[in-house]
Each structure stands twice: as structure tokens, then as C-alpha cells.
Amino acid sequence: MYTKKVIEHFRNPHNQGKIKNPDGIxxxxxxxxxxxxxxxxxxxxxxxxxxxISNIKFETFGxxxxxxxxxVITDLAKGKSIKEAxxxxxxxxxxxxxGLPPVKIHCSVLAADALDEAIYDYLSxxxxxxxxxxxxxxxxxxxxxxxxxxxxxxxxxxxxxxxKNN
Amino acid sequence: MVNKEIKxxxxxxxxxxxxxxxxxxxxxxxFLNEFGxxxxxxxxxxxxxxxxxxxxxxxxxxxxxTSNEIIFNSSATESNNLALxxxxxxxxxxxxxxxxxxxxxxxxxxxxxxxKKQGFEIEKLDIDKYGIVNLDSLKKMIKDETILVSVIHAxxxxxxxxxxxxxGEICRKRNIYxxxxxxxxxxxxPIDVKKMNIDLLTASSHKMYGPKGxxxxxxxxxxxxxxxxxxxxxxxxxxxSTVNVPAIVGFAKAVEICNKEMEKESQKLIxxxxxxxxxxxxxxxxxxxxGHPKKRLPxxxxxxxxxxxxxxxxxxxxxxxxxxxxxxxxxxxxLEPSHVLLAIGFKPQExxxxxRVSLGRWTKKEDIDYLIExxxxxxxxxxxxxxxxxxxx
Numbered sequence: 001m002y003t004k005k006v007i008e009h010f011r012n013p014h015n016q017g018k019i020k021n022p023d024g025i026x027x028x029x030x031x032x033x034x035x036x037x038x039x040x041x042x043x044x045x046x047x048x049x050x051x052x053i054s055n056i057k058f059e060t061f062g063x064x065x066x067x068x069x070x071x072v073i074t075d076l077a078k079g080k081s082i083k084e085a086x087x088x089x090x091x092x093x094x095x096x097x098x099g100l101p102p103v104k105i106h107c108s109v110l111a112a113d114a115l116d117e118a119i120y121d122y123l124s125x126x127x128x129x130x131x132x133x134x135x136x137x138x139x140x141x142x143x144x145x146x147x148x149x150x151x152x153x154x155x156x157x158x159x160x161x162x163x164k165n166n
Numbered sequence: 167m168v169n170k171e172i173k174x175x176x177x178x179x180x181x182x183x184x185x186x187x188x189x190x191x192x193x194x195x196x197f198l199n200e201f202g203x204x205x206x207x208x209x210x211x212x213x214x215x216x217x218x219x220x221x222x223x224x225x226x227x228x229x230x231x232t233s234n235e236i237i238f239n240s241s242a243t244e245s246n247n248l249a250l251x252x253x254x255x256x257x258x259x260x261x262x263x264x265x266x267x268x269x270x271x272x273x274x275x276x277x278x279x280x281x282k283k284q285g286f287e288i289e290k291l292d293i294d295k296y297g298i299v300n301l302d303s304l305k306k307m308i309k310d311e312t313i314l315v316s317v318i319h320a321x322x323x324x325x326x327x328x329x330x331x332x333x334g335e336i337c338r339k340r341n342i343y344x345x346x347x348x349x350x351x352x353x354x355x356p357i358d359v360k361k362m363n364i365d366l367l368t369a370s371s372h373k374m375y376g377p378k379g380x381x382x383x384x385x386x387x388x389x390x391x392x393x394x395x396x397x398x399x400x401x402x403x404x405x406x407s408t409v410n411v412p413a414i415v416g417f418a419k420a421v422e423i424c425n426k427e428m429e430k431e432s433q434k435l436i437x438x439x440x441x442x443x444x445x446x447x448x449x450x451x452x453x454x455x456x457g458h459p460k461k462r463l464p465x466x467x468x469x470x471x472x473x474x475x476x477x478x479x480x481x482x483x484x485x486x487x488x489x490x491x492x493x494x495x496x497x498x499x500x501l502e503p504s505h506v507l508l509a510i511g512f513k514p515q516e517x518x519x520x521x522r523v524s525l526g527r528w529t530k531k532e533d534i535d536y537l538i539e540x541x542x543x544x545x546x547x548x549x550x551x552x553x554x555x556x557x558x559x
Contacts, residue, residue, distance in 0.1 A: 002481075016551045034518045061473060064477055152514070
């Protein structure tokens with residue numbers, strides 16, 4: 001059901017881990033639903049004044065497709081300008097993996113959301129201009145997050161309790 | 167996809183089993199020489215018919231039933247459909263209430279759902295955290311309109327064995343038909359339909375080293391039941407279709423072997439299973455056993471691991487040559503957590519990290535040790551890339 005590319009990324013994920021003092025973090029997904037992705041980015045200014053994603057790493061809890069999409073989006077975003085990185089969408093992610101089973105397409109959406117959120121975090125922390133399109137996407141992601149949290153309120157509370165105890 | 171050079175270890179016997187070579191040998195002549203239609207008058211047909219009836223007798227004897235109570239068909243799914251729909255429609259003048267357990271296989275759950283749409287009332291029994299049916303809830307649930315109770319003998323995911331003898335007794339006293347799905351248990355643990363007061367029983371060939379495409383439904387003499395398929399009137403009018411004689415010959419041979427070797431085989435499997443359970447729980451932090459510690463199939467172990475997703479575990483194990491299975495939502499076509507795990511009280515996030523390991527006739531001690539070692543590494547690596555690792559270590 002998975003392509004060779006997906007399996008490759010899954011078995012040997014690229015840019016896995018954490019960045020100390022990141023310039024932006026994108027945290028998406030929910031353990032109740034089975035996928036949680038955290039993306040860390042480091043941003044550097046190029047000589048021409050453009051912001052570049054100089055380093056990117058991920059931490060993911062999830063299935064094969066969640067891990068493979070996390071890995072591939074770090075490849076796609078690394079070295080790109082913020083402007084270019086914002087163009088990475090689910091279609092690009094799915095293409096780079098040679099396809100995903102239909103039921104797993106949402107994993108590529110999650111990866112794209114994580115990158116958007118990391119960039120949003122960087123821009124807002126640095127009081128930079130946030131493109132209207134990104135603002136809208138951020139609002140949509142926040143809204144979805146709230147809906148899920150509302151739906152699974154009891155379970156999420158129990159989960160947080162478990163975290164504290166560990 | 168998988169490196170062909172690595173050794174492959176099959177630990178998914180609950181999904182399906184390889185055909186035992188002795189079974190394969192028994193089937194072969196019925197493909198090549200005695201291929202006749204068992205309904206034909208000539209010698210070809212009559213030889214096939216004789217093989218069919220011998221097979222029926224072997225299976226009937228093993229279940230302590232009589233030959234004309236065994237209806238051959240193609241799968242456990244078909245048997246369960248025939249049992250539920252057939253009894254429901256033949257007895258609707260008596261009532262419309264059907265009781266099932268919440269941890270039935272999907273083919274019972276979804277048949278019951280469909281019957282609900284046809285106007286039948288479906289109720290699910292209470293179970294404990296191991297999945298064992300609460301007998302008091304059964305006694306309370308039975309009413310004048312109840313026509314059928316269906317409880318799985320041993321659960322396919324968590325391996326829990328239900329007290330079907332007691333359930334049978336309660337149903338018989340109240341004059342209600344009792345069906346049990348024994349797809350996972352037949353051939354592994356003893357069954358006596360007389361002593362256990364069973365009216366209908368589902369058994370499947372490919373779970374016990376027989377071929378796929380053969381199964382049977384035991385229907386006690388006198389049980390009122392309607393067929394699903396109408397046609398030439400095969401199988402006492404309850405399952406029209408040309409009979410799959412080679413597969414049924416294989417099924418019967420498989421039953422014969424399982425019955426003869428059951429005691430020795432189950433002792434061996436229980437030892438291996440308990441070695442696995444002990445090993446995993448000791449070696450891997452944040453690991454838990456699902457299902458009953460003792461009242462479980464000799465070949466089933468089911469775990470859940472904190473902060474790891476089951477599909478990822480299965481895919482990693484596969485790259486090390488190990489075949490196991492998961493009931494995680496991410497592995498299901500609808501992305502829903504397993505109804506069995508939810509019914510025994512799992513939260514969705516717990517159901518994500520489940521792993522089923524099912525052992526079989528050719529499982530060795532070395533396989534179990536290799537699995538424990540590999541699994542510990544896989545879980546460690548998956549937790550390493552997970553954002554939750556701090557909470558585990």
C-alpha cells in the first residue's frame with residue numbers, strides 16, 4: 001500500500017530530532033487522533049535580505065505516513081526562503097513521496113500545517129509582516145485544534161494527567 | 167519491498183495460517199483426479215461426494231455433533247451471516263430481539279447492524295476489562311422477544327476466551343438459540359456442542375492450517391433457520407452452490423490433525439506465549455498486556471505500548487522480517503480505533519499503540535526471543551522520534 005519512497009523515509013527519516021533555541025516551532029495534531037507533529041525551524045538572513053530556513057527538524061508520533069511526510073517536508077523546506085517554503089502544500093508532499101494511500105492524505109495536510117505554523121510562529125515572534133493567506137491558514141488550524149479538543153475534552157485531560165505523572 | 171535475504175518470521179497466525187503439508191497432500195487428488203461435482207451421478211461425482219461426506223463426519227465427530235448438522239460454506243463471515251440472518255428471519259414470529267457481545271468480529275457486528283435496519287432489536291452484553299461477558303447482564307437482558315444470543319468463543323484480537331458453556335446453559339434454560347463464533351478457537355481448545363449447549367457454531371479452515379475458502383456452520387437438529395443462498399439445494403438446502411470439495415477435504419484433514427495434536431500443541435504454545443508476554447513486559451517500559459492473563463488462546467498475545475503508534479511498529483517489524491498485526495486506527499480503512507479495545511475500556515490514544523502477536527505450529531523459541539529483542543529496539547527508536555519521549559524516559 002505504501003510506495004518505496006514512503007518506506008525509505010519511514011525507515012530512515014531525515015532531519016529527525018529537536019533544534020535547541022529554534023526560531024519557530026509548529027505543533028500540530030493530537031494524540032487522540034493518532035498523529036502529533038512538531039517542526040522546529042532555524043532562520044538565517046541571506047545577503048540579499050531574504051529569510052532562509054537554514055535548518056529544520058521534526059519530532060513525530062504517528063503512523064508510517066505521518067513519519068514519512070514529516071521527513072520529506074524537512075527535505076522540501078530546508079534551504080528555501082520563507083516565501084518559497086509557504087508554497088509547499090499537500091500536493092507537493094504527496095508527489096515527493098510518489099503518492100500516498102487515499103486514507104493517509106490527511107498526514108500530508110498535517111505536515112504542511114506544521115510548516116505553516118512554524119513559519120507563523122517565527123514571523124509573529126519577530127514582529128514581521130504575516131501574509132494574509134498565512135493568517136487565514138493559522139486561524140483555520142487553530143479552529144480545527146479547538147474543535148478536536150472540545151470533542152475529546154475528557155480524554156485530553158486524562159492524557160495531560162498521565163504526562164504529569166510520568 | 168522487503169529485503170529477500172532476511173529471514174522471515176510469521177507471527178500472525180490469527181490472521182491466517184499456512185496449509186499444513188499433510189493437509190495439502192490430502193487435498194491434491196481432489197483437484198487433479200477426483201474433481202467431480204459432488205451432485206453428479208457418475209463415479210467422478212460419487213467419489214467427490216464420498217470425500218465430502220467423510221469430511222463432514224470427521225468435523226461432526228470432533229464437535230460431538232452428527233453429520234447432518236454440519237453445513238459447509240466458504241468462510242466464517244458467511245457462517246456468521248447465515249447464523250444471524252438465517253435465525254432472525256426464520257424466527258421473527260417468535261420475537262425480534264438479538265443479543266450479542268460488544269467484542270464480536272466485524273462480520274457479526276455488521277450483520278447485527280444490518281438486521282437492526284430490518285427492524286430487529288440488537289442489544290450488547292456488558293463485559294469486564296478483559297473482555298469477559300457478564301453472565302448477570304445476559305440473564306437480565308433476555309426477554310420474551312429474545313430469539314438469539316451470539317457470543318464469540320475466543321476473541322480474534324485480544325484472545326480472551328468466553329464462558330460459552332455457562333452462556334449455553336442460560337440460553338437453553340430460557341429456550342433461546344445460542345450461536346458462537348469459534349473461528350479462532352476451533353482446533354485450539356476443546357469444544358463439545360452437546361455439553362456446552364450450543365445451537366449454532368461457526369468454524370473456519372484457514373485459521374487451523376487448512377485452505378482458505380472453506381468453513382462450516384454447525385446447526386443443531388431442530389433449529390429453525392433460513393438459507394442465504396437459494397439454488398440447487400446443496401448442504402441440506404441451507405447453502406446452494408457447487409460444493410468446494412478439495413477445500414473441504416483439506417478442512418477436515420486440518421481438523422483431524424488439530425484434534426489429535428491439540429494437547430501437545432497447546433502446551434507448547436502456552437509456554438512460548440508466556441515467554442513472550444513476560445519478556446515484553448519486563449524488557450519494554452510502558453508496555454501492557456491486553457486481554458485476560460490466563461483465560462486466553464494458547465497462541466495469542468496482545469500488547470499496547472505508550473506513546474507509540476501500532477502501524478509504525480508493524481511496518482518496522484516487517485523490515486526486520488517479522489509479521490505481526492495491529493488494531494490501531496491508522497491501520498484501519500476508516501481510521502477508527504478497534505471496537506474491541508474501546509469496548510474493554512481503552513481510550514483512543516491507548517488503542518493506537520496496540521500490537522497482536524499470534525503464534526502457531528511452526529513458531530520456535532528463537533523466534534520469540536528475536537521478536538522481543540527487535541521489538542524493544544523498534545519501540546525505543548519510535549519513541550526517540552516522538553515528541554513525547556521525555557514523558558516516557
